[in-house]
Structures are given as C-alpha cells and as structure tokens.
Amino acid sequence: MSSETGFDTELYKRFPTTEARPEGELEQLEDVWCGPRKPWEWITAINNNFVGVYYVGAALLFFVLAGVLALLMRTQLALPMTGFLAQETYNQIFTMHGTVMMFLFAVPAVEALGVLLLPQMLGARDLPFPRLSAYAFWAYLVGGLCFFCSLFFGLAPNGGWFMYPPLTSMTYSPGINADFWLLGIGFIEISAIAGAIEIIVGVLKTRAPGMTLDKLPIFAWAMLIFACMIIIAFPSIILSTLLLELERALGWPFFDAAKGGDPMLWQHLFWFFGHPEVYIIFLPAAGAMSTLIPAVAQTRLVGYRLVVLAMLATGFISFGVWAHHMFTTGMPQISINYFSAASMAVSVPAGVQVFAWIATLAAGRMRFNTPGLFAVGGLVIFVMGGLTGVMVAMVPFDWQAHDSYFIVAHLHYVLIGGMVFPLFAAIYYWLPMSSARPLSERWGRWIFWLMFVGHNVTFLPMHLTGLMGMPRRVYNYLPDRGWDVPNMISTIGAFLFGLAVLLWVVDMVRNFRPFRETHAGNVFGGPGLEWLPSGRYALRSVPVVKSLYPVWDQPDLARDVEAGRYFLPGAPRGERETMITSPISAEPQYLQRMPRPSSWYVWGAIFTAGFFLILTIQAYLASVISGVLALYCILKWCWGLDRPSGPATVDVGGGVRLPTYVSGPSSHGWWAMVITLIVSGMVAIMACFSYVFLWSRRPDLWQAPPEIGALPLTLVLLAAAGLGAWASQGALKLDRPRSAPLAAALMLGATLAAGGAFAAEASAWWNSGLRPDASSQGATVYALLAWQGVFVAIALMMGAFVLLRRLCGLVSPRHPATFELVALFVVFTAVQGTATTLLIRLFPGGGA
Numbered sequence: 001m002s003s004e005t006g007f008d009t010e011l012y013k014r015f016p017t018t019e020a021r022p023e024g025e026l027e028q029l030e031d032v033w034c035g036p037r038k039p040w041e042w043i044t045a046i047n048n049n050f051v052g053v054y055y056v057g058a059a060l061l062f063f064v065l066a067g068v069l070a071l072l073m074r075t076q077l078a079l080p081m082t083g084f085l086a087q088e089t090y091n092q093i094f095t096m097h098g099t100v101m102m103f104l105f106a107v108p109a110v111e112a113l114g115v116l117l118l119p120q121m122l123g124a125r126d127l128p129f130p131r132l133s134a135y136a137f138w139a140y141l142v143g144g145l146c147f148f149c150s151l152f153f154g155l156a157p158n159g160g161w162f163m164y165p166p167l168t169s170m171t172y173s174p175g176i177n178a179d180f181w182l183l184g185i186g187f188i189e190i191s192a193i194a195g196a197i198e199i200i201v202g203v204l205k206t207r208a209p210g211m212t213l214d215k216l217p218i219f220a221w222a223m224l225i226f227a228c229m230i231i232i233a234f235p236s237i238i239l240s241t242l243l244l245e246l247e248r249a250l251g252w253p254f255f256d257a258a259k260g261g262d263p264m265l266w267q268h269l270f271w272f273f274g275h276p277e278v279y280i281i282f283l284p285a286a287g288a289m290s291t292l293i294p295a296v297a298q299t300r301l302v303g304y305r306l307v308v309l310a311m312l313a314t315g316f317i318s319f320g321v322w323a324h325h326m327f328t329t330g331m332p333q334i335s336i337n338y339f340s341a342a343s344m345a346v347s348v349p350a351g352v353q354v355f356a357w358i359a360t361l362a363a364g365r366m367r368f369n370t371p372g373l374f375a376v377g378g379l380v381i382f383v384m385g386g387l388t389g390v391m392v393a394m395v396p397f398d399w400q401a402h403d404s405y406f407i408v409a410h411l412h413y414v415l416i417g418g419m420v421f422p423l424f425a426a427i428y429y430w431l432p433m434s435s436a437r438p439l440s441e442r443w444g445r446w447i448f449w450l451m452f453v454g455h456n457v458t459f460l461p462m463h464l465t466g467l468m469g470m471p472r473r474v475y476n477y478l479p480d481r482g483w484d485v486p487n488m489i490s491t492i493g494a495f496l497f498g499l500a501v502l503l504w505v506v507d508m509v510r511n512f513r514p515f516r517e518t519h520a521g522n523v524f525g526g527p528g529l530e531w532l533p534s535g536r537y538a539l540r541s542v543p544v545v546k547s548l549y550p551v552w553d554q555p556d557l558a559r560d561v562e563a564g565r566y567f568l569p570g571a572p573r574g575e576r577e578t579m580i581t582s583p584i585s586a587e588p589q590y591l592q593r594m595p596r597p598s599s600w601y602v603w604g605a606i607f608t609a610g611f612f613l614i615l616t617i618q619a620y621l622a623s624v625i626s627g628v629l630a631l632y633c634i635l636k637w638c639w640g641l642d643r644p645s646g647p648a649t650v651d652v653g654g655g656v657r658l659p660t661y662v663s664g665p666s667s668h669g670w671w672a673m674v675i676t677l678i679v680s681g682m683v684a685i686m687a688c689f690s691y692v693f694l695w696s697r698r699p700d701l702w703q704a705p706p707e708i709g710a711l712p713l714t715l716v717l718l719a720a721a722g723l724g725a726w727a728s729q730g731a732l733k734l735d736r737p738r739s740a741p742l743a744a745a746l747m748l749g750a751t752l753a754a755g756g757a758f759a760a761e762a763s764a765w766w767n768s769g770l771r772p773d774a775s776s777q778g779a780t781v782y783a784l785l786a787w788q789g790v791f792v793a794i795a796l797m798m799g800a801f802v803l804l805r806r807l808c809g810l811v812s813p814r815h816p817a818t819f820e821l822v823a824l825f826v827v828f829t830a831v832q833g834t835a836t837t838l839l840i841r842l843f844p845g846g847g848a
Helices: 009-014 025-032 048-077 087-122 130-153 177-205 218-250 263-297 304-320 322-326 333-345 347-363 370-393 395-401 405-433 441-467 484-511 557-562 600-616 620-639 668-697 710-733 739-767 776-807 817-842
Strands: 577-581 588-593 649-651 657-659
Touching (some): 048 087, 087 130, 087 218, 087 263, 087 405, 130 600, 177 600, 177 668, 218 668, 263 304, 263 322, 263 370, 263 405, 263 668, 304 333, 322 333, 333 347, 333 370, 333 395, 370 395, 370 405, 405 441, 441 484, 588 657, 600 620, 620 776, 739 817
Antiparallel strands (some): 577 588
C-alpha cells in the first residue's frame, strides 16, 4: 500500500525488526553525537539537549532578575511618600521589569522549553536547524544581558514596557535610553522568530513515522500554534520599533501629530503584537498542562481533539482583540463593540481547556506531587484572572478600571497563573529527563505553597486598590487615600513569592545535574516518547508510533528502541543525521545530514547583537564593522550547505532505503524559506496599513505622487526580476552542460533588475520633492521604499553568493536546493516591490 508520498506504509509491519545489529554500531552513533570534550566546545555545542538547557536557564535567569526589580518596586510602594527610589530610577526599574518579563522571559522560556523537549517528544535526533537554534540563543543571551546592564549606567528606558509615543519621542525622552529599548527589543524579537521557524519546521517535518496529526503530542500542537502566532504577530512589533527609531533618529514623523503622524498608530501596531502575545505565552503553558496532567492523574486527557480545536480557536480569535486595550482612546462605537465581543469570545476556547483538565483530574487518581500542585494552583489562579478579564472586556467597566491597579492585578493573575505556575510544573515534571537527580519533592511542596500564597497576597489586594482609584505607573502616593494597608500587604506577599523563588534556586543548585550519561528517568510515569531511554543522539532508533500515548500503549517500546529495532538505529553515513517525514501523515521522505558544531554561528550571533547595540550609542562606523563581520560569519556558516555527500540512498533499517538529498517543497529548507518570507510579508502588510491609516487621519497633508514616467519602467524591471528568477530554476533543471552557467546568469540578472526597479522608484519620489521628514506621507513612502531596498540589497548579495558557488563548482542540477531558495526570495522581492509601488502610486488616487 503506497501513500501520496510514494512510501509503502506496509513496511511499517517490519518493525520492530528482529535482526541483530552490527557490532560497534552503537559506539559509532555515540561518537558521532558526542558531547563537548574541550572547554570551548561547551559554547559551540548545538545538540538540543545542550542548547535547550542553556536556553531555559537563561530565560529563568531573566525571570529572577526581573523579580528582583519587582521587589524594589514593591518596597518603594509599601508606604506612602517613600524615598527608597528616586522617580527616574523607579521609572527605569518599572520599564525594565515589564520589558524583561514580557520580552526576555515569557516568550523565550516557552520557546526554550520547545527546543529542549520537542526532538525527544517527536522521536527525532534533533530539530532540523540546530545551528539556527544556537544562533538564536546566543543572540538572545548576549543582547539580553547587554540590554539589562543598561540599568546600571542610567541608560535604561523609562517610558514603560509599552513605550507609548509621544512620551517616548525625542522631545520628551531625549538621550539614548529609549533607543536601547527600540533597537534591543526589535533585535530580540528577530531571535524569537528564528526559534519559531525552527519549531514549525521541526514539528511538521521531523516526527517519528506513524505520528500522524491525530497522534501528535498536545505539547507539540501547542508549540506549533505558538510558533505560527509568532510568525504573524511579531513582525508588527519589529515594524513599530523601526518606525519609532526612524522618527527619533531621523525625524520621520510617523507619530508626530504636527506633521500628520498619529500616536494611535503605535498603539495599533503594538497591541496587534501585544494582545496575541498573552495567548502566545499561554498556549505552550497550556500544552504543558495538557501533557503533564494525564501523568499526574495517570489517565488519558479528556477531549484531546476538543483541546486541539480550542488551541487553534484561541490562536485565531486572539488576533481580533488587539484594540481591547484601546477602549478609552476614542475609537468608533462599532469598533469598540466588535473588540469587546471578541475579547469575551476568546475566553470560550480557554474554558474548554480548563474543563478538560478538571475532567481529566476527576477521571483519574490525582497525585498531589509537586507538578500536580503547580498545575492545580496555576489552574485556580488562571481562572481568577480569566474572570477579571471578562470584566474588563465590558466597555463601561473598562472605562472605570483602565490604567488602575485593577488592570495590574488582572494582568498578573493571567500571566502568572497561565504561564509561570505551568512553567514550574513543567520544570519539576521534565527536569528528570535532563538531570541525573530530580528536584526535592519536600522542598517543592514548600516552594509551591509559598509561591501560591505569596501570589494571592500580592495581587488580590491590587483589585481593591485599583477600584479605590490608585493609578498604575506611579512611584509614590499621598497618605490620606486609604491605599496604605493594601499596598503593605501586597509588598509582604511579593517578598513571600521572592522567598519561594530563592528556595527553588537553592534546590536547583542542590539537585540539578545536567549533561550526565544517565538521567533520573520517568519519575512521574509520563506516557510520551521523551521518557524512552536516550543519549546525546536522543533515541537509539526512531520508533513507529501507533498511539497518542506510546509508552503506555506499547509495553516493549523502550526495550525495542534501545535495541535498535526501528528506523535509523545507527549512523549509516558516519555523520549526524535525522529522518525527515511528511507534514500530514509522518511518512519517511529522506535522511537529513545534520551539521557538526562550529564557532561561526556563535560569532555571528555576537556580531549581530553588537551591530544593534553599538548602533544605539550612535557609533556608526563600529556598528557597520560589526554588521559586516556578522554577515561574513553567516555566509561562512551557509557556505557548506547543499553540498553533495555520500550515496544517493541509504538503508535506515528494516531494508527501507531513503534518499539523502531532496529539493523543492519536500525539503525542510524550502519550508524555512517560505516561513521567513511570510514574516517579511507581514512586515510589509503592517507598513501598508500604517500608510493607509495615516492618510485616513490627515488626508489634507497628502500630495500627488510623481508623474507616471518611471512607473512603467519600475514595473517592467520588477516583472523581469521575478520571471528571471523563476526561469533560472527551469534552466538549472535542464541538466545540460551549460545549464548551471545559464541559471547563474539569469539569477544575477534578476537581482540586478530588482535593484534597477528600486533605484528608478526611489529617484522618482525624490525628484518629486517629497521628503521623509516633511510629513507622514513622506515618512511612510520612504519607509516602504527602505524596506524594499533592504530586500533588494539581500537579493543582490544572494545573486553574488550564487555566482561564487557556481565558480566553485557548487551549483549543480542534481543539487538545486540553495538555488531554489534564492529564487524564491527574489520572486518574493519582486512581488513585494510591485504591491508596495502600486499602493503608494495609486492610493489615494492623486492626493487630497
């Protein structure tokens, strides 16, 4: 029986095989996937079981640092008219607390958990782009630490984690404090997008054979939806930070009302990212809860399919509620009604998941171990936060509670109950997978109760202080307002919470023993593949999955996997390899060669971080040098990709032979490029929205576009670029003696045509007399042109890259994957250029 991929699924019946494995096979596998042997190799390691631990540890470090800032804030607010912190210092600490928690802890923590757990859960050797994971981690760590250290030099941002203009414009926030936030956060979000690309391709393309979508672990579903939401939402914050930095550095008036800008544009762009981010954080935590609760209750999750549909619905609806935070900004009533209804509707799928957890606990035998306590405690706190969320979704109540401490309480109930408690449950549950010793159960119970009590003592009184009129974001208050007692109670609760975290840190120091040959194992009786015996190479052999709970349903699975009786029991080519499967039915497609550790991606991450951070202090020459070095490291990293190696097919066990090279939509690289282009397209869509929005606010300032003269030339060159890139692939596939030179020439010509189109359109606008600092029209037009210019520059570099590879004999009709990816990028550049050119030329039809 053959499927649509051509794989004979009857071959599954051969597994587990009974054939004896060759002598020395396991030793070769261990040698190929060996861990660090020299001190610097701990930095260059790319195995997910190393990078994942580093990643989770860094995120938790930022959690502790942000918690210390919270204790400083609570000390300042414990009593009225306290002089513990100066106003400017408090504003910087307040901004850094929210920024670090939201940008450096919450999203990276769950992304890191995915990097650590997904390969084992999916039955893969590793995720498909381990160097990308390592690059994302080191960029995040270096950039995040430098960003946090700005606090010690008085350079930390002070405009709140939301950075609303005009407060953060150059007029009201001179200096470089705000620039640290804008460039630093924009850069960190790029790192998050890199991790999301890795997760999407990993979940869709590296699953164990037989792990169809209806057998996909619930945590993997959550991470897939989480990563897709990042791809859609995060481009908006990247664009908004770029626009505000352009206004601050160059005077382009996107948010300056005097020149046609509008501060409301920032709120629309920021909250299109910011409100879905709450659910971006919640969904992986909910996936962890849906995974560990069955282990705690020792029964199957009630309503698996309903929970998956609920997560999909949450991800979809969350993009329709961004203006939930803007009810008091004077929006039209119809908009307010829509966003209010959507804000209430999004609670329905969350409720489905909550009831599934309760039903699962009721159906099984609840064990009150530490993961179980944190799961139940998080459920209680999250439900309380959800109830207040429904309250603030009602417009009349929101008008009263907006910008008060009631909102602070609601936010922390949702985030701590929906993410922090589930994260601690996940740490206690999965830590034995990576550590030779589990954490202490006795200490864990103390930590849970101190954390649970501390949280409620801290944030429950804030509902009262908010309803009594205490505004958020204040560093002091008068003694006759009645806020003294609830603020003192909140401060005591914060220190109880801090004590719990301190005890947890001590317990981690006492018991966490990573990177050992043996692990504590399946302490809590979990049913997933991650609990099978594993080494540096993950599983000894990749099993055929027959159910949602393979460890429970296949009693001999662990023994057969360890004996090498399934797919890929060794290293057929003597290299690191993993199996790529089809995205729907998880049928084997080909064998991917995995990279060995090197230092290029580490240096690339450091120089990339240096480019953004040095740019902040306006040392432009040093920043350009750092950027060039980062580009060189990335090109050096990519130079060896797509190089032919070894036989065309290999035996992966049971007589099954798989190809060692594919291109086109079957390849993991093609998927990664398409996702990257979706991110780029979302930035362009948000920029086009900004153009139309600002026109709608001040159409009287809009002037007519340039004469039609250069427009036909621009469109013809863009069409030539797209067609040339497309034709180059066809030329390469002819597989004739002159195919490779012709294809390389067509690709170089396509990139030059894209460059010519950009030059023609930019000169036409410049010659029309419109300047980017003159009006919001000029700012948005030149922002769209600049975005297209970046893509043209990258396309030109890619064309040169292809030409160099051709000269080195690395462009071959039999290995066209790199060529195809460059062609995809150039075609996208042409399409994007055409769309943005037509928008700014034809809308709004010649001006006001």
